[in-house]
Amino acid sequence: MNRIEFLKNSFVATGALVAGSSMSSMAADEPAKSSFAGKTFNLDYAPHQGMFENNAGKSFLDQIQYMYDQGFRSIEDNGYLGRSAEEQTKIGDLLAKLGMRMGVFVVDGGDNWKVSLTTGKKEFKDKFVDTCKRSVEAAKRCNAKWLTVVPGFYERHLPYGNQFANVIDAMRAGAEIFEPHGLVMVLETLSDTPELFLQQTHETYAVCKAVQSPSCKILYDIYHMQKTEGQLIVNMDRCWDEIAYIQIGDNPGRKEPTTGEINYKNLFKHIHGKGYKGVMGMEHGNSLKGKEGELRVIQAYRETDNFLS
Numbered sequence: 511m512n513r514i515e516f517l518k519n520s521f522v523a524t525g526a527l528v529a530g531s532s533m534s535s536m537a538a539d540e541p542a543k544s545s546f547a548g549k550t551f552n553l554d555y556a557p558h559q560g561m562f563e564n565n566a567g568k569s570f571l572d573q574i575q576y577m578y579d580q581g582f583r584s585i586e587d588n589g590y591l592g593r594s595a596e597e598q599t600k601i602g603d604l605l606a607k608l609g610m611r612m613g614v615f616v617v618d619g620g621d622n623w624k625v626s627l628t629t630g631k632k633e634f635k636d637k638f639v640d641t642c643k644r645s646v647e648a649a650k651r652c653n654a655k656w657l658t659v660v661p662g663f664y665e666r667h668l669p670y671g672n673q674f675a676n677v678i679d680a681m682r683a684g685a686e687i688f689e690p691h692g693l694v695m696v697l698e699t700l701s702d703t704p705e706l707f708l709q710q711t712h713e714t715y716a717v718c719k720a721v722q723s724p725s726c727k728i729l730y731d732i733y734h735m736q737k738t739e740g741q742l743i744v745n746m747d748r749c750w751d752e753i754a755y756i757q758i759g760d761n762p763g764r765k766e767p768t769t770g771e772i773n774y775k776n777l778f779k780h781i782h783g784k785g786y787k788g789v790m791g792m793e794h795g796n797s798l799k800g801k802e803g804e805l806r807v808i809q810a811y812r813e814t815d816n817f818l819s
Contacts, residue, residue, distance in 0.1 A: 549581045551815045552782055555758070555790045556584035556613040557807075564801045571604055578608045580808055586613030586791040588658070591641075591648050602652030612654040613789040614696060614729065614755060617645045617684075626662035628707050630676035634662075638680055642687040642695075649693055656755045656789070658729055659684065659695040661717075663705040677707060678720045685723035696729035696755040701737040710739050715749040728752045733759030733794065736772055743780050750784065759794035766810040769797045779817035 557577050559570050566576030574585055585605070590598065590612075605612055616622070619641035626634040645657050661677045668676075684695050699714045700706050708714050714728050730746060730753045739745055746753065760770030767774035781790075792811075796803040 548579055550583055551581055551811065552818060553778055553786070553790050553815060554584050554611070554788070555582055555792055555811055555815075556586045556611075557582055557792045558586050558588070561792065561796065561807065562804045565804050571600060574601070574604055574608070574610070578610060583609070584611040584613050584789045586615070586789065586793070588614070588616045588793075590615035590652070590654075591618065591645060595648075595651065598648055598651040605652055611789060612652040613791050614656045614658045615645075615648070615654060616658040616660075617641050617695060618660070621662055622660040624663055625665050627677055627680040628662060628665040628668070628673040630668075630672070630679070635680050635683060639683050639687065642684045646687060646691050646693065649691070655692070655694060656729075657688070657693060657695050659697050660700065661697070661707050663703075664707050673707065674717070674720075677717060681717060681721045681726050682723070685721055685725040688725040689723060694725050694727055694754050696727050698729040698731060699734060699738075700731070701734040711735060711745045711749050715752050718752040727754035729755045729757065731757040731759070731793065732772065732777065733757070733761050733764050736761045742772070742777060746781075755788055755791070756781065756786070757791040757793040759792075763797065764794050765797040766792075766794055766807045767814045768810045774814040775817050778814055782817065 557573075559573060562573055562576050562580075566573040577585060587593075587601070590601070593601075602612070604610075617638075619637045621627070621634055621637060627638060648654075649657065659681070661680065665673055665676075681695070681697070688695055697708060697714050697717060699708045699711055701709065708717070711728065711730065718726050718728060728749060730749075732742060735742060735745065758767065758774070759765070760767050760772050760774065762770055792807075796807050798806050
């Protein structure tokens with residue numbers, strides 16, 4: 511049996527072949543018939559632009575429709591703030607029509623990936639505040655609730671305590687803007703470079719506790735935290751009261767669940783058991799190229815989301 515036939519038969523056996531795919535040939539363009547087409551998941555997973563473009567087409571709006579047809583009920587769009595107001599509105603209108611949620615988009619005025627808010631300099635804080643204000647208007651167009659914030663890199667010429675205080679001051683300024691609108695900035699703890707100020711969950715937890723605002727919470731990215739600290743369930747439980755948003759990616763490779771070392775089925779079961787009702791952002795790539803790879807992503811979520819049986 512060749513690989514295509516193996517994957518095809520595996521999909522049929524688990525009842526997870528999705529709409530827009532062909533049961534007779536995974537490479538065909540004919541729509542599939544399946545009891546799982548449109549069936550929602552136990553958790554609210556959110557794909558992003560480009561993840562299914564081979565099956566759905568280049569248009570982001572068409573991709574959103576395709577995501578809905580496969581059972582997804584949220585999206586996330588990191589670069590949403592950089593889109594035109596017209597495009598933002600079109601995305602928001604389609605989400606509203608389909609009854610889907612917008613996950614995070616990034617609050618980035620250009621200073622996220624450099625030394626900025628840790629310095630305490632007025633120029634960086636003012637730019638951050640201005641970007642937060644622009645983000646409020648953008649969020650209204652798609653009924654967004656969560657917005658990713660990255661405080662930037664360490665300022666190596668200042669003691670850690672001073673940097674911590676500067677970040678708290680900036681986050682309080684952001685929270686004051688978001689609170690009246692019911693928006694939540696979620697601080698992302700990252701593993702991309704050791705220069706990032708927030709690298710472990712307990713650090714972000716401390717910032718949120720110091721800011722003391724319902725508009726300042728944690729974005730827990732499972733991929734990044736597996737790399738920097740491990741003990742995913744233990745660390746999530748320790749900081750659970752401040753976690754408002756979760757993102758997904760297996761390690762190594764940052765691809766879909768089942769491709770790396772993380773036991774996602776068990777992790778999803780734990781998160782579901784804690785009563786989490788938020789969005790689970792699919793912030794990862796596809797392990798396989800083309801239509802086959804896109805179908806494999808959906809199948810991986812069907813497999814790992816099957817934790818109640």
